[in-house]
Amino acid sequence: MDFMNYYMPTKILLVEDVVLKNSSLFNNFGEKALIVTGKTSSIINGSLSDVTSVLQKEGILYDIFNSVEENPSLETVENIAELGRVQKSNFIIGIGGGSPIDASKAAGVLINNPTATRYNLFDSPHLKSIPVIAVPTTAGTGTETTPYSIVTDNELQTKRGICQRVFPEYALLDVKYLMFLPAQITINTSIDALSHLVEGYMSSKANVVSDALAEKGLKLFGECLNMIKEKDFTCIVREKLMLASTIAGMVIAQSGTSLPHGMGYALTYSHNIPHGKANGVLLKSYLDFCLDENKVRKILYLLTLENLDDLGDFLNAMLGSVNTVSYEEMCSYADKMVLNNDKLKNHTSPVTREDILKIYTDSLKI
Incomplete structure (x- = not known):
């Protein structure tokens, strides 16, 4: 057999009410969270309410960016990063499908590297992200267990992956979030x-x-x-x-x-x-x-x-x-x-x- 190298550091939890039952894990990442999500789906399926309630229970402050579009643009990533930098966010919770979680990963890199620009997302693979926790509400992209972040580059008129590898710290899976899709x-x-x-x-x-x-x-x-x-x-x-x-x-x-x-x-x-x-x-x-x-x-x-x-x-x-x-x-x-x-x-x-x-x-x- 040829040499094999396998690495997937994300911890996966799948259980009913996974967020509510594991509120203490959020304490491992700091005193200030940035929640990144879309406009409505996380409200309808209850995932946003679950996350905010456990943060309040644990005494963790949070801000919410809820304007991630489908196929998130670099402009949106920059807007998320600006909020995270201003609010001094310690970690990100991405809630939704691939778009919010991918945007969280890219924004996390920019938050953790205040002088970095959008262009460094494609030419500086050594840059690290602040911790990301993924709460998927669709069953498709698998971004909760990958290091990839795919964003829309309107200058090049295409979708492309950032060059940094950003595995979420946790993937919190709960089928109840999919029931309204x-x-x-x-x-x-x-x-x-x-x-x-x-x-x-x-x-x-x-x-x-x-x-x-x-x-x-x-x-x-x-x-x-x-x-x-x-x-x-x-x-x-x-x-x-x-x-x-x-x-x-x-x-x-x-x-x-x-x-x-x-x-x-x-x-x-x-x-x-x-x-x-x-x-x-x-x-x-x-x-x-x-x-x-x-x-x-x-x-x-x-x-x-x-x-x-x-x-x-x-x-x-x-x-x-x-x-x-x-x-x-x-x-x-x-x-x-x-x-x-x-x-x-x-x-x-x-x-x-x-x-x-x-x-x-x-x-x-x-």
């Missing part, structure tokens, strides 16, 4: 988790531990497949999807994502296609392109599917087609993607512009 958001985020599992499993950086995790995550997803088709999102199904998402984060923390993620960023930025859908519409053609047939067969087996056409039918039924992207735009996106060495090197064989363009044209109806 609309069906389509549940589907889109679950497909995001599926894309993490698939891309991480097929990655050139996969190892025996990440593969074992990916296989467990794929099995959990497969157990939910029929209920996803029926949009029957019971508490049991949502808990399995939450586990699959968190496990998927543990997978890509080691092996990274690959072509669908890199290719999907353009669809999200330029066409406002939700991140999970942008990845999902590319998955079938991506797996057609993968050379490791044994792993592809194992994915299908764990998902309880017969072949890649069945996977394509499932994804099309759940996500719908994408027919708003012109051939000229696909060519432009392929030109940019072929320069994305971070994603290309995660594929196990050489990738050409023509390969990328074929995945786009096979996946996007024009």
